[in-house]
Structure formats: structure tokens, C-alpha cells
Amino acid sequence: MLDSKIPSGPLEQKWTDYKGHVKLVNPANKRKLEVIVVGTGLAGASAAASLGELGYKVKAFCFQDSPRRAHSIAAQGGINAAKNYQNDGDSIFRLFYDTVKGGDYRAREANVHRLAEVSVNIIDQCVAQGVPFARDYGGLLNNRSFGGTQVKRTFYAAGQTGQQLLIGAYQALERQVALGNVKMYSRHEMLDVVIIEGKARGIICRNLVTGELEKHFGHAVLLCTGGYGNVFYLSTNAMGSNVTAAWKAHKKGAFFGNPCFTQIHPTCIPVSGDHQSKLTLMSESLRNDGRIWVPKQKGDKRKANDIPEEERDYYLERRYPAFGNLVPRDVASRAAKERCDAGYGVGTTGQAVYLDFKYNLINKYGRAEANKLGIDNPDTETLIRLGKEVVKEEYGNLFDMYEKITGENPYEVPMRIYPAVHYTMGGLWVDYELMTNVKGLYCLGEANFSDHGANRLGASALMQGLADGYFVIPYTIGNYLADEIATKPIPTDHPAFIETEKQVAGRIDTLMSIKGKQTVESFHKRLGKIMWEKCGMARNEQGLKEAIVEIQQLKKEFWSDVKIPGSINEMNPELDKAGRVADFIELGELMCKDALNRNESCGGHFREESQTEEGEAKRDDANYSYVAAWEYKGDSNWELHQEQLTFEVAKPTQRSYK
Amino acid sequence: MEQYSMNLTLKVWRQKNSAERGSFETYPVKNISSEMSFLEMIDVLNEELIRDGKDPIAFDHDCREGICGMCSMYINGRPHGPWQNNTVCQLHMRAYKDGDTIVIEPWRANAFPVIKDLMVDRSSFDRIIQAGGYISVNTGSPVDANAIPVEKDMADAAFAAAACIGCGACVAACKNSSAMLFLSAKVTHLALLPQGHPERRTRAMNMVAQMDKEGFGACTNTGACEAVCPKGISIENIARLNREYMMAGLASDK
């Protein structure tokens, strides 16, 4: 039933062959075809701009006040590409291989290889748009390294790479808006997909300023609506990031792939109290130069700088000598949890480890600068001063951010960090063409499940979002739309539009009429707590079963006691939030169900029942080498479909970073 | 840093929608921790308002990391509050002490009409970008990225200008409600890079024309914008914009 439509032929030829044979739509016909793009982050903005350039009539939607605000803007560290500018042995094959291995052999080879192929075009495209990547003194592009790799292939713009890439895509999008090829709808939230004769033909959305519902037709609909990490309440995602668009599509028939695959990022600023509304990431790039440690002595209450070198346990370097501080995220997160659970954590809560820059600030940067300046036998103070300048240029904004939040100066004392929810590898199931199992309904970027398997490598989400939007969808959508040129735009008074709008309005009415006692926020917090404790960094059968029961109860309580102020036909952020939290609750249940079904550990999914003697994740390829694609069958009811994964080139082995 | 707790008085601008007139409302808030962010303090107040059956305060925010440019509060007469190089979402309550009164207003400018309470409509910024804030290159196969070397200093300067988050604090701080700092940051970013050169002449002209059309005021060089800009965008960019604009004027005269 699940056809992934992977082209035949050798792995490295598939995408070239596909492009050579895919159906085309001629320019005159493109003008008659309308495409709806929901979401204008990296994936959506790049798709909307590129499709507009090709001549399609595009309508694009986002819930913020401008496409430039999408959550992609917050990405810090960088974007991968197999350029091999550093001559350190990188290649398309290596990027492909690292990504499949990093994902713990739960991604599709063909998709990942295509991603690695187009990665090089992304950098060229972005530079042509004026994205100001970091450069070295010769004027050429600079690179840094990221976790899970041994080459330097990450392009960056200080700690603001996502911002610069999004501004590039945003500008390309605004240019198409100016040319009249794209019509932009900001402060609009999609609340349902309209399906006519088995094909996605439009959306219902709410104008967030007036509260009015609107109906929009499209020959195809693209969801580029980002990840669902906020199901945990606390995450590094922006406050508005949500699953609603994907969830509505799921309830209309689109399968949800690997929902339990969540990435917990090892380096975030720890929680400081109950008031906490979100968590802040400290980019993985910091692990290039920061060394992670805890005291060797349990419950050591001394200040970090008072603990002598020999009493520090650099546990990642100790456990994983080959990759050291640059092990993949899932491995680093679990190692931090292990130390804290064992009583070695630092800070007031004991839920933190140190990320320390002193060593490299002095020995790597300080010395290099001193050498450049010809200073013989520099003293420590000089080294620190020189090193600081370099560190400031590389990570200045991150250090400032840390200081603003914690009130501590990370140039002087080590950062305190702890893992936090960051990214969701799961998402709507899509085939090789990025189409869901609903015809004409596509899903791009973090919202789909496709390329990262059970764990995403750092700097690969930006790459995937832009690959999907700039270089994949412009080709694959033609293969569908070529057969749609005879379809006239369907007027939005078609019964399917009217009926769907009625359902959406009905749900809003129900929410508003509950008039209970508990706030939306309080439900969201409770859901987050269940998810973090029972479906977070470590999961087990009993906990997951309990979580499912608790979430079902929470859902009942929500629908009988939620309190939403204001009214329907006006701006009402609490109502918007209520709709999102209601969807998160349903998603949470499915995530637990998926985690329960997958009785193996892989990547970010750690089932306590399935680990090696050393406490590493143990995969079970014989039984779980598949994508779990869930079909919605009504309230708390799902059917599992399996897409078997086959590995012809990157043969699965137990991952080792030792 | 020692954590402490405080009680505060907030005077907040409340306005139902763009058509109705607004006014200040006073709210006491209690037991605010110095470790909270400013927006978390507003969250606490909003939760109370909702429980009391009142309308919570509407305000824009999303990333809460100082990068999306969405948050926008005018606090005690200063956009984004008292800290230098900072957005309001990054402002933390240790900036205040027990007993303080805090006055909170929306950005005020003709080109930024209030939508509700502290939320304003900044779509005029998008239209300024539409007028020319881009490099006209379609998705396709441009030259290899390293085929266009850019002097490091130039690249760094372009990056510094490109760091603008489009928040509009510069407009809110300016007595003329001028958008020159925002506009000049974009013109500088693109003018400093070789890729941006072909469209230099039209870009500045068209963007300035759009700015005027949107109802932003003229720049009289008071520098209030630079002082409040969370990203440290320098007023030198405005001088560059003026040069670009003059160059464009000369070229079109011939």
C-alpha cells in the first residue's frame, strides 16, 4: 500500500535519471496552475519563491506577521554541504554515509543520497542571493565541524546561520510577491485541508487578525509547517511552533511517519524555575571548542573554577575517544543524563553539566594568535586575551545570549548546560517526490519524516529544508501537475469547501463554549510533563503505557474544562493556542503508541529494554528496520503500516563513535 | 547571581482593535522572580487575567531568543526596555527592583498601526523589501560559491548590516518615525557584496520611494535609532544609503 516511488538504478544515478525522465509542465500551462504553500520558513519560502519563478500561481501562508519571522530564523550553528573546500576528504558519498549512519539506519538511502547531491547547489544559490557566510582572509568560504562527522563541511554566518539563510529565501520570496507571482497571507493559520475526489484541493484558514475563516483553492497543497517539539511544552522551538497543519492533514488521511523520533539536544541552557516558557539552545558548534565535564566526586559543590584539572571527568572524551566532544546529539544527551542521574550533575538543581572553553581559548586560539603575532613564550593572560578575541568572533552572540539569560559570563566561568527537546525527525510520511499518501498533498522541511532517520546530525535541517524547497519540489511537483493542466480552478463554494469550513467552525464553537476553569497554558504544561518524563530521553514499556492513559484523561479534562477568554470573531491568541494544544494532546498519544511499538533503541529513541552492556542504544534490525507510518482511524485509534527499509550501500552496523 | 523576588506596578496600553481608541490600565504583579524574562512576567499576569475572566494582553513574540524580530514593547519610554543591544524577549527581570512601576506601550508610528494592545502591523517593512531589498537571482545553477571571493572585511561588514531583525525599534525610537536605519541596513548589506552590485542604482531609489509612500518620516540624524537597535546596526549605514541614493540620482539624470 505504501509506495515510496524510489527510482530504480544505482543509488548515485537515481536523482539524475529521475530528473531526466520526469514529466514537465510547459510555461503557458504553469500560469493556469495554482499552488498553496503553507509555512514560509526555509522550506516554504524557498519552495514558494522557486515555484513563483517557474511561473506557477502561488499563495503562501504563515501565522507570524511576516515570513521573515519563521522559526528557521533561530538556527545558529550552520548548514552542511559536501563541497570539500577544505580538502579534508569530504565527498557526496561521505555526507550521505554520515547522515545514514548518524540517523542510525532508519532513513531511506535514496532520499539521503539526493540530499547530499543537492547540498552543493544550496551553497552556490545562497551565495548568489547575498547570504554573508563566514569567510577567511583569502576571501573564500570558511567551514567548521559539527557532531557525528570527522570533516569540516559546515558553512556558517557567526551564530546566525538560520537567520541569514531565511533572510535570503525571504528576499527571494518578497521579490516574487512584488512581481505578482506569489500572494502572501501573513497572520493566517491553516486549520484544515480540503480534499475532493481523493486529491488535496485547498485549505481552510483563520485570519488571525479578524478571526474570519477563509477558503483557498490550489491544484496542489504543500505543507512546510515545521516540527512539533513543543508537544513537550519546553523546547528550543519558537513559542508558536505547532503540529496543527500536519495533524489536520493526518486526520484527513495522511500517514504520520515515526512520530516518536525526537531529538534531544545536549547543549541547552538548563531550566531555572516553574515560570520557564521555553529553553534556549547553545549551538552544537560550541562543542568544537568547548569541553564537557562534571566533577569526579559526587555532589561536589565547589565552584567550577575551583575544581582542579585532575578532579574533572571529561566523560565524553573518556567514553568516546575517537569522536570525543563531537559525538552525535543523542549519544551526548544520554551521557549527560547518565552523569546527572548518577549524582554528578552541577548547578543548584544538579541537572546540568559544564561546557568549558578555557582550554581551547588558551591552547588553540590564544597560541595560534600569539604565533601569528610572533610573541614568544606568551604568558597565560596574553593567551587568554588573544584567545578571547577569536572566540568572540566565532561565537560572540551565543556568549552574549548566555550571559543575558543566566547573568553569568561564559568567558570567565564554564557554561552550565543540559539536554532539551530540539527537533522532531518524525513527521508526515512522504514518498521520494515529497508527496504524502494523499494525492496532491506534499510535505517539506522539518514537517516531513524523510531524511534523518532516528537522529538528525547537526547542520542538516537547514540543508534539508532548502534542498526540499529549492531543488526537489520544483522538479517533483511537475510530475503531478502535468496531469492536472485540464483541471479548472474549483470554486470555493464547492460542497467540499463548505463542509470542511463547517467542521472547522464547529470545532471552534465547541472550544469556546466549554467555558471551564483551567487555562490552555496549564494543560500544555501538564502534557509536556507527561511527555518529558515518559516519552523523553529514555522510554520503557510501563511508562509509555501509563502515559497513554494519562494523556487520554488529560484530553477528556481539556474538552470539558478549558477556559478560553474573548470571542471568535476577533483577534484571540488564546483561542489559537487552544486549538494547537488540543492537537498536541492527540499527537502525544500517538508518539507514545509509536514508542511503545518500537521495542528497540535507535538514535534518539532509547528504549531502556534494549541497550548494550555499556548502556548504548541497541537496534533490532531483524524486527524494526522499517518506517512506522500510522493511519488515523478515529479517536485514539491508529493502524500501523510498515515501509521496509533496505540498505544497498550503507550496510547497517552497530553505530560506534569510540 | 542572587535570585530575588519583587512586586511591581504595570501600566499597560490596552486597545481592543485598530478602530477603537486605547488607554492605559494599571495592574499590580506579585512575587516576580529576578530570573524570569520580561515576557514570562507578562505570561504570569496574563494567566491571572484569564483566570479572573478578563482579556489577556495581546503582544507579539515568537522565538524569545532575540532573533525573529517579532517582540516589540515600548518600556518606560524606550523600545525593548533598558538594556543595550537587547530585545524585550531577552530582557530579564533582574533589570528591575521591588516596587518599580513599568509603563508598557506598543510601537507608535503612522506606518505601524496598532492591531490590538501591544501588537502592531509592520507589513510596511515587507513592502519596503519588496521594492528592491533582494538580489534578482532565480533558483538554478549559479556559479560555484568560491568563484566569487569577497574580502573578509567586506563580508564581515555586510554580515553586520544583515544582522538587522526587522523589529522596528528604530522607527519607534525616532521622533520622525523614520525607517532609515532599517532600510540602510538592507541597502548596505547588499551594496557591500559583489553579487549586489548590478542592482545598486535602482535598489536604493525604489526602497526609499516605498518608505516615503508608507508614511515613514524623514531622517534628521538624531541617532535615537542606533541607540536602541538590538543588533547594534550603525548609523553609518544611513550615510552609505545617502551616498547610494545620490549615486543613483546622478545616474538617472544623465
Ligand SMILES: Cc1cc2nc3c(=O)[nH]c(=O)nc-3n(C[C@H](O)[C@H](O)[C@H](O)COP(=O)(O)OP(=O)(O)OC[C@H]3O[C@@H](n4cnc5c(N)ncnc54)[C@H](O)[C@@H]3O)c2cc1C
Ligand atoms: C534554536 C534552534 C537552532 C537550530 N540550529 C540549527 C542549525 O544550526 N543547523 C540546522 O541545520 N538546523 C538547526 N535547527 C533546526 C532547523 O532550524 C529547523 O529544523 C528548520 O529551520 C525548520 O524549517 P522549516 O522550514 O521546516 O520550518 P519553520 O522554519 O519552523 O517554519 C514553519 C512555517 O510554517 C508556518 N506555519 C506553521 N503552522 C502553520 C499553520 N497551521 N498555518 C499557517 N502557517 C503555519 C509558520 O508560520 C512558519 O512560516 C535549529 C533549530 C532550533 C530550534
Ligand code: SF4
Ligand atoms: S535596524 Fe535595528 S532597530 Fe531597526 S529594525 Fe533593524 S534590528 Fe530593529
Ligand code: FES
Ligand atoms: S520574540 Fe523573537 S526577537 Fe523577541
